[in-house]
Amino acid sequence: MKSKSIAVVGAAETTQLGVIPDLSQIQLHADAALNAMADAGLKPSDIDGLATTPEWTPNLANYLGITPAWVDGTMVGGCSFMLHVRHAAAAINEGLCSTVLITHGESGRSRVGVGPFSGNRASLEGQFEAPYGIMGPPTVFTIPVLRYMKTYGVSEEQLAMVAVVQREWAAKNPRASMKDPITVQDVLSSRMIAYPFRLLMCCLVTDGGGALILTSAQRAKDFPRKPVYILGTGEGAESWMISQMEDFTTSRAFRVSGRKAFAEAGISHKDVDHLMIYDAFAHLPLYGLEDLGFCKPGEAAGFIWERNTAPGGKLPLNTNGGGLSYMHSGMYGMYALQESVRQMRGVAPAQVPDAKISVCHGVGGMFAASGTIIFSNQAP
Amino acid sequence: MPEAKRPLPKPTPETRHFWEGTAAGELRLQRCDQCRRAYFPPRPFCPKCGSRKVSVFKASGRATLYSYVINHRPMPPFTAPYSIAVVELDEGPRMMTNIVGCPQTPEALQLDMPLQVVFEKQTDEITLPFFKPAGA
Ligand SMILES: [Zn+2]
Secondary structure, three states: OOOOOEEEEEEEEOOOOEOOOOOOHHHHHHHHHHHHHHHHOOOHHHOOEEEEOOOOHHHHHHHHOOOOOEEEOOOOOOOHHHHHHHHHHHHHHOOOOOOEEEEEEEEOOOOOOOOOOOOOOOOHHHHHOHHHOOOOHHHHOOOOHHHHHHHHOOOHHHHHHHHHHHHHHHOOOOOOOOOOOOOHHHHHHOOEEEEOEEHHHEOOOOEEEEEEEEEEHHHHOOOOOOOEEEEEEEEEEOOOOHHHOOOOOOOHHHHHHHHHHHHHHOOOHHHOOEEEEOOOEOOHHHHHHHHOOOOOOOOHHHHHHOOOOOOOOOOOEOOOOHHHHOOOOOOOHHHHHHHHHHHHHOOOOOOOOOOOEEEEEEEEOOOOEEEEEEEEOOOO | OOOOOOOOOOOOOOOHHHHHHHHOOOOEEEEEOOOOOEEOOOOOOOOOOOOOOEEEEEOOOEEEEEEEEEEOOOEOOEOOOEEEEEEEEOOOOEEEEOEOOOOOOOOOOOOOOEEEEEEEEOOOOOEEEEEEEOOO
């Protein structure tokens, strides 16, 4: 085992997922945290590091009865938890703390115990984007795709296929919000949200949470669950203003984050058995497959169309059903991490046989930020 | 319920020249005096080389359509469906806008089509730049 290795020793989602009108947002964090502590056989007093968002870390520490000696509140949107994992791994290796809890909880649908949406009209996006009628991610995250489709000749049918394949995975998952099979035609006849995106190409809006507990790989063998090791991590950032993204056909933050994670893990793409790519909208798996290097530029839509990422395909992708069909509370990154851990533990509802390496890639704040974590059930 | 209004910008010291420009019917960009690169949104230094020696200049107002969506959900005071676009200015920088003066359809909104800036006064302080098909 490498001297500086980190493992996940606790992982859990909230007891319920979907519509949870009887829990406020901070209690969704706590429910997931208590489940993860039970999974790891730990009490709040055993935790000495805490990272969370969108709740404020000191508030959650007090609520959970944790006295952290290491505090992280990194908030870069839905991939914040990938960054928390990366920062926690570095902190544990540096001896800043030994046992880190990372939580997410979001009352995305029911909006219980959540402040109002607000915008700063003096910010650059408030001055130069908000006046043009943007309504959150469905009208902003989506803007690059027509340029991508024109550049590579990708059709609306191919974009729709992303949602179709992920529904096939969701059908195998009892906790998925949407399980009924859909066809390309169903996607293309669903309600138009923001051309070219139709309803079934957009993520769900649900309530839920999740939590992870990390410690050194040396300590990990003393925990009840089989450790899931972290082989490599990456993060990146580009622009919160979509109009200032360098190239609408590729994400610079994805490329930076992915390269870092693969280099640190010392693996190649053919070693990867399982892949998660944060899919708030149907185009994100296309960008992810290409920017992480699984496909050449322009080839991801064909790769998915030919069922390489579908059940039985050579690169199982978004096996929980993804943000499109499993759940999406607003900051989905935590649920992608949970599915990677389940796959590495061998307990996923749609388990990939003999999977040993899982790559989990997140996006945050539209294309503003990115985080990548590479897991394995084999000690590095 | 109060009538919904378009969320208007609040200028800051670093962006005031831009909004004074639109009120005067000019699209004002900045250019680095060192590396000569034009950039947007406004800031008092060059994002490429970090130089603080920068100048404001009047842009041509010509652009091409880089990418867009057509929003179909109700968003008062906007009338759906309406385009939310990113245009590439002839000088290089890109900016968000609405494409006006043409049907809000995929057929009328072709990527790379030439566009021209138009200004619409919103308040005494704020005039917003929009883009219409060139020659329309
Ligand atoms: Zn310069």
